[in-house]
Amino acid sequence: MNHGPAGRTVSPSTVRGWCPNHVGNSFNIFNGMKKLWVAIDDITITILLFAASNLRDREIGKQTHAYLLRHNIQFEGMESNLIDMYAKSNMIREEQAIFQWNAMISGNTQNELIEQSFIVFKEMLEQDVKPNDVALASIFPSCSQSGSIAIGKQLHYFAIHNLFENNVYVVSALVDMYSKSRIIDYVESVF
Known part of the structure; x- marks a missing residue:
């Protein structure tokens, strides 16, 4: 219990x-x-x-x-x-590729291989695999860990443009990224 x-x-x-x-x-x-x-x-x-x-x-x-x-x-x-x-x-066919990408992005971020997580995310885009909410929620911590808030803001725009702005996982990751970066105005704008 x-x-x-x-x-x-x-x-x-x-x-x-x-x-x-x-x-x-x-x-x-x-x-x-x-x-x-x-x-x-x-x-x-x-x-x-x-x-x-x-x-x-x-x-x-x-x-x-x-x-x-x-x-x-x-x-x-x-x-x-x-x-x-x-x-x-x-969902096997449609999710197989995204499953592998998400695992690689998340694994790199969790192991503090920040640059590698950005590289994998970029490769994902270059191969025309559209990131889903899991991929976005997994990459945002890399932005705050590396101090790459400019990239985080670009990804935030990507999330809005691709209709993820109301997704609970993406919003949670955005709030976490902005608060860890001490950018409170952006934390409030997420809501």
């Missing part, structure tokens, strides 16, 4: 208990756990990927995958669960 603020206790087994009969509610519980600052473990992620697979729900699957990347969560069998979810959601 994990304890949130003010002594709140939530068990990941709550998600597991809902999954067999109320698959769609599992994601709502997951979102509630995040709001309570409850740590999310590999069991919870596995259950969410299972739910996304059974519902053939692209959005739940993509959001869960984005959460994995942003929080550097890795566990045995994760790749198999992701592939199963993408296959059952009929």
